[in-house]
Amino acid sequence: MTTANVYQQRPGDDVKAETPLHHANLPSLFGKGRNNPGVTLRERKLLGHLTLRGEAHDSAFSGGVHKALGLELPVALGVVSQGELSLQWMGPDEWLLICPRGQEFALEQQLREALAGLHIQVVNVSGGQTLLELSGPSVRQVLMKSTSYDVHPDNFPVGKAVSTVFAKSQLIIRHMAEDTWELVIRRSFADYWWLWLQDASAEYGLAIAE
Amino acid sequence: MLQIFCPHCAELRSEEEFHASGQAHIPRPLDPAACTDEQWGTYMFFRDNPRGIHHELWIHAAGCRQYFNATRDTVTYEIFETYKIGEKPQVTAKPAGAVPEAAAREE
Numbered sequence: 409m410t411t412a413n414v415y416q417q418r419p420g421d422d423v424k425a426e427t428p429l430h431h432a433n434l435p436s437l438f439g440k441g442r443n444n445p446g447v448t449l450r451e452r453k454l455l456g457h458l459t460l461r462g463e464a465h466d467s468a469f470s471g472g473v474h475k476a477l478g479l480e481l482p483v484a485l486g487v488v489s490q491g492e493l494s495l496q497w498m499g500p501d502e503w504l505l506i507c508p509r510g511q512e513f514a515l516e517q518q519l520r521e522a523l524a525g526l527h528i529q530v531v532n533v534s535g536g537q538t539l540l541e542l543s544g545p546s547v548r549q550v551l552m553k554s555t556s557y558d559v560h561p562d563n564f565p566v567g568k569a570v571s572t573v574f575a576k577s578q579l580i581i582r583h584m585a586e587d588t589w590e591l592v593i594r595r596s597f598a599d600y601w602w603l604w605l606q607d608a609s610a611e612y613g614l615a616i617a618e
Numbered sequence: 619m620l621q622i623f624c625p626h627c628a629e630l631r632s633e634e635e636f637h638a639s640g641q642a643h644i645p646r647p648l649d650p651a652a653c654t655d656e657q658w659g660t661y662m663f664f665r666d667n668p669r670g671i672h673h674e675l676w677i678h679a680a681g682c683r684q685y686f687n688a689t690r691d692t693v694t695y696e697i698f699e700t701y702k703i704g705e706k707p708q709v710t711a712k713p714a715g716a717v718p719e720a721a722a723r724e725e
């Protein structure tokens with residue numbers, strides 16, 4: 409068994425938790441803004457984020473991941489999801505698992521059990537990053553303003569995810585559904601992205617959803 | 619802006635996602651303690667500075683964060699190929715017009 413220190417890292421629900429955009433008071437903006445907004449932003453807050461590393465070509469690894477998560481290990485630039493669970497390729501030996509709030513400890517234990525004896529790593533990075541969801545007909549326009557990466561559906565179909573340069577910084581762009589995109593951002597950059605996205609979305613109309 | 623092919627992401631990506639990290643294919647001495655000062659100094663500090671084809675180490679810093687190698691012309695900046703660490707370059711010929719090393723020394 410592993411010598412890694414595996415423990416529940418999330419404090420209980422009785423402990424007050426502030427999201428990376430707590431100071432922006434997004435709930436005060438719910439339901440306001442233009443009718444038929446071009447862009448709707450939703451803070452997918454306080455989710456579980458796990459970094460998983462292992463040998464992609466080892467069938468014991470890919471099989472173990474499937475056993476633990478019910479998801480196939482995605483190949484380069486892919487993201488697969490089932491319900492609220494998603495698994496994204498980050499590099500040839502690295503993946504990002506995002507799960508509903510509070511499930512990360514159980515999932516880590518399932519992964520470690522299914523992958524016991526293999527050369528792997530599971531790290532809880534929930535505190536370091538967060539997820540913003542953008543949906544609506546004008547999201548692609550906002551992305552085109554922000555990144556040099558080609559976000560046309562021919563190059564960026566649903567199910568693709570890339571880490572790239574965005575508005576002079578870096579983040580991960582994930583295409584989850586036709587008009588739905590996700591940005592995985594560093595927690596410490598949350599305010600910067602919030603300001604940037606407000607500015608870039610203004611001409612299309614921005615709404616904030618719960 | 620250059621487009622560079624990342625052998626891990628398997629697609630062309632914008633130059634701003636990458637960083638160059640110097641000369642490629644420099645093996646670390648297996649037993650550093652057995653090296654002379656000159657051998658260790660050569661490994662540590664001395665790098666080729668060719669005019670023409672050069673094999674370089676690059677990292678896809680904003681993407682998959684993997685190192686890989688690139689064969690690049692230091693005069694034209696043309697990148698002939700990129701390949702994974704551990705693989706051998708396909709392009710090694712001297713570019714037309716380059717002065718052979720021996721000839722250059724005789725001058």
Ligand SMILES: [Zn+2]
Binds near residue numbers: 624625626681682683
């Ligand atoms: Zn890459």
